[in-house]
Amino acid sequence: MIDLKLLQKDFGSVSDKLLKKGVDIKLLDLLKRKNEELKSAKANYETLQAAQNSMSREFGIYKKEGKDISELKERVDANKIKIAEALEAQRTKQDELESLAMSIPNIPDDDVPEGEDECSNVELKKILTPREFNFTPKEHWELAEQNGWIDFERGVKLATSRFSVSFGMGAKLERALINFMLNFNSKRGFQEVSVPSIVNRAALEGTGQLPKFEDDLYKIENQELFLIPTAEVPVTNLYQDEILSPSQLPIKMTAYTSCFRKEAGAAGRDTRGMIRQHQFHKVELVSITKPQDSDKVFDEMVQTASDLLSALELPHRLVMLCGGDLGFGAAKTVDLEVWLPGQNSYREISSVSNTREFQARRAKIRYKDENKNSFVHTLNGSSLAVGRTMVAIMENFQNEDGSITIPKVLEPYIN
RNA sequence: GGAUAGAUGGGUGAGUUGGCUGAAACCACAUCCCUGCUAAGGAUGCGUACUGGUAACGGUACCGAGGGUUCGAAUCCCUCUCUGUCCA
Numbered sequence: 001m002i003d004l005k006l007l008q009k010d011f012g013s014v015s016d017k018l019l020k021k022g023v024d025i026k027l028l029d030l031l032k033r034k035n036e037e038l039k040s041a042k043a044n045y046e047t048l049q050a051a052q053n054s055m056s057r058e059f060g061i062y063k064k065e066g067k068d069i070s071e072l073k074e075r076v077d078a079n080k081i082k083i084a085e086a087l088e089a090q091r092t093k094q095d096e097l098e099s100l101a102m103s104i105p106n107i108p109d110d111d112v113p114e115g116e117d118e119c120s121n122v123e124l125k126k127i128l129t130p131r132e133f134n135f136t137p138k139e140h141w142e143l144a145e146q147n148g149w150i151d152f153e154r155g156v157k158l159a160t161s162r163f164s165v166s167f168g169m170g171a172k173l174e175r176a177l178i179n180f181m182l183n184f185n186s187k188r189g190f191q192e193v194s195v196p197s198i199v200n201r202a203a204l205e206g207t208g209q210l211p212k213f214e215d216d217l218y219k220i221e222n223q224e225l226f227l228i229p230t231a232e233v234p235v236t237n238l239y240q241d242e243i244l245s246p247s248q249l250p251i252k253m254t255a256y257t258s259c260f261r262k263e264a265g266a267a268g269r270d271t272r273g274m275i276r277q278h279q280f281h282k283v284e285l286v287s288i289t290k291p292q293d294s295d296k297v298f299d300e301m302v303q304t305a306s307d308l309l310s311a312l313e314l315p316h317r318l319v320m321l322c323g324g325d326l327g328f329g330a331a332k333t334v335d336l337e338v339w340l341p342g343q344n345s346y347r348e349i350s351s352v353s354n355t356r357e358f359q360a361r362r363a364k365i366r367y368k369d370e371n372k373n374s375f376v377h378t379l380n381g382s383s384l385a386v387g388r389t390m391v392a393i394m395e396n397f398q399n400e401d402g403s404i405t406i407p408k409v410l411e412p413y414i415n
Numbered sequence: 416g417g418a419u420a421g422a423u424g425g426g427u428g429a430g431u432u433g434g435c436u437g438a439a440a441c442c443a444c445a446u447c448c449c450u451g452c453u454a455a456g457g458a459u460g461c462g463u464a465c466u467g468g469u470a471a472c473g474g475u476a477c478c479g480a481g482g483g484u485u486c487g488a489a490u491c492c493c494u495c496u497c498u499g500u501c502c503a
Contacts, residue, residue: 043466046475053475056487060434069486076486243425243463245444364464371445373463 001361002091002104004035007260008299017107020114020323031100038093045086052079102205103212106358108323109332121335122322127306128315130339135400139342140391141273144170146402149394150274161271162263162278169414173393173406174281177386178256181283181308185383188304190285195234195253198225203237203246204364208329208355215264227260231284232380237363239288244367245374250289250297253382257282274387275347281386287379288365294377298354302334305350305383312407314392315339317346330357338388342395349388352381 007014007028014260015028055076062069113122144150149170155163166174201224209217210227218227228234235255244251244283246265259282270276285304287297302318309316321333330353337346360366367376397405406414 039466042475046466049476050474056485057435059486063434063486073486080486243422245425366463371461 001101001359002107003357003361004031004101008035009408014107017110018105020108020112021105021326022116022324023105026106027100031104032098034093034097034100034214036321038090038097041086041090041093045083045090048079048083048086052076052083055079078312078337084181099211102362105175105326105328106208106331106355108326109354112321112332113320113322116324117322118325120322122320124318124320124334126315126317127310128262128313130315130341131396133341137341137395137398138402139273140340143342143394143402143404144274147394147404147413149173149390159278162276164274170390172414173390173410174386175372176410177384177389178283179279179413181383181386182254182256184308184311185283185285185304188300190252190254190287193238193253195231195237195238195255195257197234197257197260199228199234199237200225201364203233203240205358206237206240207233208362209233212328216262218260218262228257229261229387230259230380230382231255231257231282232286235284235286236288236359236365236378236380239365240363242365243373244288244365246290246367246369249367249376250287250293252287253285253298255284255286257284274323274391277387282382283384283386285352285379285381285383288360289377289379290367290369291374291377292394294354294356294379298332298334298352298379301352301379301381302336305336305352305381308383309336309349310388311340311409312393314389314396314407316349319346327351327353329353329355329358331358338392340392340395341398347388347391349392350382350384352379355377 002014002018010034011028015023015025018028019025045230053070059069059072059076062072113120115121138146141152142151145152147169148167151165153165157164158165182192186187198220201210202415204217204226217229234257238253239251258279260279263276263278266276274280285301287294287301289297306316306318316336316338317339319335321330326333332355333351335348336350336352338349339345340347354377356377357375359378363378365376365378366373393407394404397407399405
């Protein structure tokens with residue numbers, strides 16, 4: 001959630017920055033007005049309530065002293081009616097404000113480039129040179145089927161489109177990757193956690209998936225529970241509504257989970273293969289830091305994901321997302337795109353974001369800063385999406401006959 | 416699924432014949448004093464959020480969540496959620 005006090009105090013600069021993310025100024029203006037209305041409604045209610053409270057106290061004293069209370073009772077009853085009205089007014093304002101505020105995205109950092117979509121993203125650097133093929137490299141679905149690693153039809157049979165099944169070496173490679181990534185991240189100081197794949201509404205509101213993006217979530221029937229779209233949700237919300245001590249920070253965690261997404265609005269995109277599935281495996285990094293440390297930890301997380309790709313000998317590049325391509329909760333995002341020779345292009349395989357206070361404010365994650373409580377910064381990033389890593393390995397390590405060499409670092413995990 | 420007990424501040428845990436209780440006490444924590452050494456003792460402070468005020472200092476709300484009764488509820492009533500124990 002954006003900082004309403006900041007909006008109130010410095011409307012100009014907040015709205016300028018949110019413009020980068022395509023937010024209508026009228027909406028912000030409305031939010032500001034609602035906030036002011038709520039404040040005055042609240043003040044009104046509290047004044048009435050204060051009077052009520054003091055009369056109630058008098059009431060007790062009168063009774064104790066055996067005084068006549070009928071006059072007091074009249075005043076108190078009259079005030080009571082006003083209170084009910086004031087409370088109702090305040091609640092309406094509160095609800096209006098909250099639903100509006102919850103739908104405003106995070107303020108992007110100053111160094112986020114302008115732009116509407118991925119065309120304006122800025123490449124930061126390339127790591128490793130794509131290999132030269134002396135044959136035409138195949139796309140991963142062809143290789144996957146040829147090697148018997150992945151069965152797309154049977155996935156559809158069991159569930160629906162955008163589901164697949166891994167067999168044999170394919171399944172093994174998947175498991176090897178998960179273990180390799182978790183171990184790698186642990187060595188970089190990220191503590192491993194294992195979390196539920198089902199979470200409640202509060203958790204999803206905390207990280208910003210709700211209320212705006214309910215359409216993309218699988219919901220458990222008749223319950224306020226959802227399948228997680230990313231481990232970011234349960235892991236970040238581990239510390240929901242807590243006040244951490246500064247000595248605990250930074251908290252750096254890594255978790256493996258399945259992720260579930262309806263992919264609403266992605267119709268027709270990446271329909272073939274396993275780039276975009278409804279269920280996919282992902283190893284995630286999540287950090288909770290003091291505000292002054294979040295940039296440093298952000299870099300560490302990008303570096304960890306990049307080094308992971310390098311260890312797997314996968315050429316990739318780092319891309320800074322522009323304002324228009326930035327996710328709802330992110331103040332800043334660096335994507336890692338892996339080279340796919342079959343597609344002859346770089347494709348996203350990891351996304352590292354700093355949400356700054358945005359999620360912390362929603363999820364009420366604070367820390368004791370000297371004597372006052374301040375919001376922490378939360379960061380998340382994939383390291384890596386397992387399915388897409390499989391794709392990258394297949395395409396980059398393919399041989400002319402369609403066989404696939406296993407990257408050296410994975411050998412201990414396979415045998 | 417049935418029965419029963421419970422849910423209080425960072426922790427343990429009082430308070431349930433409704434009224435100066437936002438909440439005792441202890442622990443933890445912070446600062447200071449004393450002391451002087453792998454200690455102990457003493458003093459003070461110490462919930463969260465919003466809000467008024469330059470400040471001093473005030474106001475409102477919160478005792479699992481949401482309703483209700485009442486001039487007034489942590490305390491009474493209802494619903495829900497969760498936890499413990501026992502039974503199927």
